[in-house]
Amino acid sequence: MKLSSAKDRILIIIPVFLLLVLHSSCHSLSRITPSQSLKDGDVLVSEGRTFALGFFTPSNNSRKRYVGIWYNISSKPTVVWVANRQNPLYDNSGVLSINTQGNIVLVYNDTHLNRNSSIWSSNVSISSSSHTFAKLQDTGNLVLIRNQGRRKVMWQSFDYPGDTRLPCMKFGVDRKTGFNRFFTSWKTPDDPGLGHVTLMIDPIGYPQLFIYKNGAPFWRGGSWTGQRWSGIPAMTPNFIYHLTLVDNANEVSLVTEVLDSSIFSRIVLDNTGHETRTIWQDKEKRWLQVGYSPTEDCDHYRWCRSNSKCDPYNGDKFECMCLPGFEPINLQEWNTRNASSGCARKKNVSTCQSGEGFVKVARVKLPDTSKARVDKSESMSY
Ligand SMILES: *[C@@H]1O[C@H](CO)[C@@H](O)[C@H](O)[C@H]1NC(C)=O
Ligand SMILES: *[C@@H]1O[C@H](CO)[C@@H](O)[C@H](O)[C@H]1NC(C)=O
Ligand SMILES: *[C@@H]1O[C@H](CO)[C@@H](O)[C@H](O)[C@H]1NC(C)=O
Ligand SMILES: *[C@@H]1O[C@H](CO)[C@@H](O)[C@H](O)[C@H]1NC(C)=O
Numbered sequence: 001m002k003l004s005s006a007k008d009r010i011l012i013i014i015p016v017f018l019l020l021v022l023h024s025s026c027h028s029l030s031r032i033t034p035s036q037s038l039k040d041g042d043v044l045v046s047e048g049r050t051f052a053l054g055f056f057t058p059s060n061n062s063r064k065r066y067v068g069i070w071y072n073i074s075s076k077p078t079v080v081w082v083a084n085r086q087n088p089l090y091d092n093s094g095v096l097s098i099n100t101q102g103n104i105v106l107v108y109n110d111t112h113l114n115r116n117s118s119i120w121s122s123n124v125s126i127s128s129s130s131h132t133f134a135k136l137q138d139t140g141n142l143v144l145i146r147n148q149g150r151r152k153v154m155w156q157s158f159d160y161p162g163d164t165r166l167p168c169m170k171f172g173v174d175r176k177t178g179f180n181r182f183f184t185s186w187k188t189p190d191d192p193g194l195g196h197v198t199l200m201i202d203p204i205g206y207p208q209l210f211i212y213k214n215g216a217p218f219w220r221g222g223s224w225t226g227q228r229w230s231g232i233p234a235m236t237p238n239f240i241y242h243l244t245l246v247d248n249a250n251e252v253s254l255v256t257e258v259l260d261s262s263i264f265s266r267i268v269l270d271n272t273g274h275e276t277r278t279i280w281q282d283k284e285k286r287w288l289q290v291g292y293s294p295t296e297d298c299d300h301y302r303w304c305r306s307n308s309k310c311d312p313y314n315g316d317k318f319e320c321m322c323l324p325g326f327e328p329i330n331l332q333e334w335n336t337r338n339a340s341s342g343c344a345r346k347k348n349v350s351t352c353q354s355g356e357g358f359v360k361v362a363r364v365k366l367p368d369t370s371k372a373r374v375d376k377s378e379s380m381s382y
């Protein structure tokens, strides 16, 4: 009797011990391979430890679990990318692994079907998982690599941006395939689901930066001046980044090179239609805002409508003004500070003293260049 009860105790103690060990071990991985998965609680850390990938729960949203990449520079993670944006998990059974086809897949314990179901996948066509692994680069890019003699990137998270633009990320349109890398806001600050705000480069005519809200233009960042978007005067060339717009028959894209890699920065598009540019202040352990667009009423798309300009520094006066030679179409409405009817050419008034000519309008964004053609042999001054 005594002996068997001791055995019982041992049998009971062992499973309890194993359970404790399983739950307290948080692995820090450097790669995901076909034999090394990432469980909820584990993290995949980039070589320089700047970024980490793992499971997280957005604030005020206690039930849902997402796989994301975050800046691993303070105790409070700053999420920069989310895999299963539209399909959260509701328990801790999620596992990120490489399946037999060589894709990165997020599976969970599907209690309805009583099996593991996939909820997200990198979804590229690779036929086998041999020599395949996933790695988190120090730029915050999750890459799926096939290493057969030479390394080939099969898939990368930078090709599927979320709401955050990071240095080294390239965004824009592949003119040959139509593949477009653009940003989509979260639904709300605590729901990473696809929101109604997007930020993209419009490749038509001469390239422009746009924020769209519910599909309609909300902000025109302007055309590329050679060094910055014309609608972001603060984006002057500096010691942190070097920006290059590539515009040729193959693509329109903006590539950011980081000159000082010790500076952590990000640009976040939110569900109100604004982008916020911030830089990490390590001493104060907070993100410092260095830019915000659109800033004021004038910055909004078509705020003053046709043939007008908008001056936010116009004192108490109405910020909208008709261009030289133009007048409000509906003066009564205009006098109530309502520009919705816009301006039209004044009748029988010659603006230019003797016949045709040009009038300089200073301190304005270059007008919409979607119908413009640019002679690239000329340099563009701003
Ligand atoms: C980065 O991630 C590792 C692993 O999760 C963690 O131990 C470390 O504290 C993180 N770094 C910072 C600065 O929080
Ligand atoms: C999945 O969930 C069911 C029901 O909770 C449980 O019985 C089963 O052990 C789980 N399977 C795995 C692999 O965790
Ligand atoms: C589900 O996935 C887990 C973790 O990868 C694994 O341990 C388990 O055996 C899988 N269950 C089934 C039914 O495939
Ligand atoms: C996977 O990719 C194929 C072809 O590119 C597409 O038709 C399919 O909808 C994708 N599946 C998922 C789950 O995204």
Ligand SMILES: *[C@@H]1O[C@H](CO)[C@@H](O)[C@H](O)[C@H]1NC(C)=O
Pocket (backbone or CB within 6 Å): 059, 060, 189, 190
């Ligand atoms: C979470 O809720 C608190 C209190 O309601 C609020 O102050 C905070 O802004 C919320 N955070 C997010 C990210 O929504």
Ligand SMILES: *[C@@H]1O[C@H](CO)[C@@H](O)[C@H](O)[C@H]1NC(C)=O
Pocket (backbone or CB within 6 Å): 333, 338, 339, 340, 341
């Ligand atoms: C401005 O005028 C338009 C009619 O042209 C009207 O529909 C709109 O409500 C007016 N806006 C305001 C703020 O009064």
Ligand SMILES: *[C@@H]1O[C@H](CO)[C@@H](O)[C@H](O)[C@H]1NC(C)=O
Pocket (backbone or CB within 6 Å): 347, 348
């Ligand atoms: C504009 O000038 C032309 C010729 O000078 C004249 O025929 C026409 O009536 C004028 N229109 C208005 C609206 O004054």
